[in-house]
Amino acid sequence: MAQVTVDKLAQTVGTSVDRLLKQMKEAGLPHSSADDSVSDEEKQTLLGYLKGLHGAVAIEPKKITLRRKTLTTLRSANRKTVNIEVRKKRTYVKRSDDENNSSDKTAMSESADTGAEAVGSSVAASATDEIEAKRVAAIESRIKAEEEEKKKAEEAIQSKEEKTEKSESTINREGASTNKSDRSTRIPVDPQPVIDSAPEKGRRSNRKVDDDDIMRRAKRPIGKSAKKKPRLVMDEVADEGRKKMRLKSGIAAPLKIDNKHTFQKPTKKIILEVSIPNEITVAQLASNLNIKAGVVVKELMKLGLSVSINENIDQETAFLLVEELGHTPVAAVDENIETELAKQFDLHRESGKEAPRAPIVTVMGHVDHGKTSLLDYIRETHVASDEAGGITQHIGAYHVRTSKGMVTFLDTPGHAAFTAMRARGAKSTDVVILVVAADDGVMPQTEEAIQHAKAADVPIIVALNKMDKENADPEKVMTELGAKDVIPEEWGGDTQFIRVSAQTGEGIDDLLEAILLQSELLELTAVYDGPASGVIVESRIDKSRGVIATALVQQGNLCKGDFMLAGETVGKIRAMTNEAKQSISEAGPSIPLEILGLDDAPNAGDEFFVVSDERKAKEIAEVRHDRAKAERNIRQQAIKLENMFSDVLENAAHNLRVVVKTDVRGSLEALTGALNDFATDEVAVDIVASGIGGITESDI
Structure with a gap:
């Protein structure tokens, strides 16, 4: 047991140390200082003495x-x-x-x-x-x-x-x-x-x-058992991050538990960065914004659009909606198999061995200025007589071997309705020959051809045709073209002016030399090996042979049996023919040809690629088809919204419903645009269906 000193014992008893030492000395104890310890027996001895x-x-x-x-x-x-x-x-x-x-x-x-x-x-x-x-x-x-x-x-x-x-x-x-x-x-x-x-x-x-x-x-603390209070004890962490809580035994008391897993409503507005593709459904946009689809539909109604949650909206409308809700829209980058395919062809073209190729020349000008007649003299054929009314209605692609070299010609229509055809011809060409009648001068389609050539950044060679006529005035034509920023070389410009005649053949050789000279200045090259790629010039449906597409090879080597992807269509090439209807087995760069084997008529101007993986090609075609379908739905929705209250008006316009079918895709585009231009305030043209081929019972 613990020993007690004399000093502490004196404090406990309540007496002085000297008095206690004196009493202990009288009791016979050997203590002489205050630091001496006192045992229990000595305490009993002192108590007995007292x-x-x-x-x-x-x-x-x-x-x-x-x-x-x-x-x-x-x-x-x-x-x-x-x-x-x-x-x-x-x-x-x-x-x-x-x-x-x-x-x-x-x-x-x-x-x-x-x-x-x-x-x-x-x-x-x-x-x-x-x-x-x-x-x-x-x-x-x-x-x-x-x-x-x-x-x-x-x-x-x-x-x-x-x-x-x-x-x-x-x-x-x-x-x-x-x-x-x-x-x-x-x-x-x-x-x-x-x-x-x-x-x-x-x-x-x-x-x-x-x-x-x-x-x-x-x-020992007094009332220790009564002082016990329930204490919150944290056990080991359980599954899923939760902590088990328990109370120790004792009297219940008010407890305040801070539950950290409780949802806390954000106090500040959260600004999201929303990625938006070219087309997106209302439901998907609502999911990206973390709001209900009904809220998105309500906001679109405020913007003047009546859509359901399953309908698509374009990127521009989605941008406006996201900004209206206070978020930041970002255009999505489509890194899909379509872009991968384009990258593969670009890589192949960069790594392949390039060689000189023939120039692709597009003949453009006003209607009835002699474009096709000029090509007939060069090709020694008579195509103009086969066209309806003697006017070209299709893009014709030909390649001609001359003493100066090989040249590929694209003949475009000169009529005002064929603007899209001329634009495609200028886009896929190297040199533009602008045919102007010396006795007629500059006309509207002549100005349009100049604009297309400048937009495509293609050099122009002016062919002053019909020089054999008495009323030909080339100086007047040069002055009018100079006003359109087409300056001849004689005046210090960079445009060659060649005076020709499709009837007598005057200046034809000079025109070919000018074309080859311009192509040498451009240093035109192409890769002859590897999978082919190019552009669809025209497409049509033949009753006996099916879908026929006129294609122009720009890179690589196109062979019979290759699997082709052109826009939304795919197919294996079953046959290839040149412009003379002769069967060929392969075609290189700058060679035009007709292809059989596609599952549907592609759009004129679509690029085509030869792919080795048929499954990947079909996937790309399906993606493009869905995209085009979404765009059509958006256009139809806009038309429905515009005509929503048209029936309520007293003097409502009458709709003329039309089904348009043509022989080729280019003519369909031209005719559709012309019919839409006919619409007035009293009569509106509604094109119910359009396509290539003859009208059948299913169309009606």
């Missing part, structure tokens, strides 16, 4: 009863409160050492020395009363301090419950500070032997209580 000096008297047991009442409030989940009152009662009994002696020794001591005990007991009683009073005062002060600390803690908890959410770490710090304050307020109690004359339920009646046991009991 009893023998003053006489021992039986002391009645004294009791002290402590009561404490605490009031707490328990809050349930539905905001109801329950008041809980806890009352505690503790009784402390001072016991005498005589009870620990045997009954025989007690009887003998009482009969032998009754007078001495009476005298010593009065002195010991006074000393014991003083010690007990100090001990009780210390206990009471400690209890009061605990109650004050608890009251402060309860007030702090109640004030924090009225505030917003608090974190679990804050609760743990408060609990730690409370425990620390409890430990700091504990006051050590002086050890003093206590004897209770009354036995405690038999089994505790004969137990001996020494000073060290008293000290351990005094150091």
Whole structure:
């Protein structure tokens, strides 16, 4: 057990150190300083000396009863409160050492020395009363301090419950500070032997209580079991990131748990960066914006569009909608198999060996200025007589071998309705021959041909035709062309003017030399090996042979049996013929030919590629078909919206429904554009269906 020094014993007894040393010396103890330790036997010797000096008297047991009442409030989940009152009662009994002696020794001591005990007991009683009073005062002060600390803690908890959410770490710090304050307020109690004359339920009646046991009991916090409160304990992390919570045993108390997994509504507006392709459905756009599709439909109605969630909208409309909702639209980059195919052909063209190729020359000009007649003289054929009315209605592609070299010619119509044909011819050519009648001058289609050539950045060679006529005035034509920014070389410009006649053949050789000279300046080259690529010049449907496409090879070598992808159509080449209807097995760059084997007539102007993977080619064709279908739906939707209230008007315009079928794709485009131009305020032309070939029952 722990030893007690003379100084501490003097403080416990309540006397001075000198007086205590004097009494211990008189009792025969060897202590001479305040730091000497005092054992339990020496304490008994000192007490016996004092009893023998003053006489021992039986002391009645004294009791002290402590009561404490605490009031707490328990809050349930539905905001109801329950008041809980806890009352505690503790009784402390001072016991005498005589009870620990045997009954025989007690009887003998009482009969032998009754007078001495009476005298010593009065002195010991006074000393014991003083010690007990100090001990009780210390206990009471400690209890009061605990109650004050608890009251402060309860007030702090109640004030924090009225505030917003608090974190679990804050609760743990408060609990730690409370425990620390409890430990700091504990006051050590002086050890003093206590004897209770009354036995405690038999089994505790004969137990001996020494000073060290008293000290351990005094150091133990009063009401420890009653002070237990439910504490929130965090178990190990469970599955899916959740933490199991449990309460330790004790009295229920209001708890505030900070649930970090609860959804918190954002306070600031979130600005998204929305990627938008060329066409997108309303449902997909709503998904990208993280809003409901109904909200997108409502906003589109505000913009004047009536669409459903499954309909497509174009990129421009989607951009306006996204900006209207406060987000940032970004044009999506389509990195698909279509772009991969184009990259493969570009890589092959860059890595392949290039060689000179023949120039591709497009003959353009006003109607009836002699374009086809000029080509007939060069080719020594009579195509113009075969055309309806003697006017060219199709793009004709021919290659001619001359003494100067090989030249490929594209003959375009000169009529105003064939603007798209002339634009395609200028796009896929190297040199443009502008045929102008010397007796007629510059006409509207002549100006249009100049614009197409400049837009395609193609050099122009002017052929002043019909020089054999008496009223030919080439100077007038040169002046008119100079006003259109076509300056002849004689005037210091860069445009060659050749005077020719398709009837007499005047100037034809000079024209061919000018073409070859211009091609040498351009340094035209192409890759002759590898898969072929080019452009579709024209397409039609033949009753006996099926789909026939006129193609112009620009790169590579096209062979019979290759699998071709042209726009939305695919197919294996079954036959190839040249412009003279002769069957050929292969064709190189700058060679025009007719192809059989495609599943449908491609659009004029579509690029074609020879692919080795048929599955990939069909996938690309399907993607292009879906894209074209979406564009048609958007156009039809716009027409429906424009005609939504047309029936309500009194003087509503009458619709003329038309089904258009032509022999070739180019004529279909020209005729469709001309019919749309015929529309007036009273009569509108509605093209119900259009296509290539004859009109069948299914069309009607």
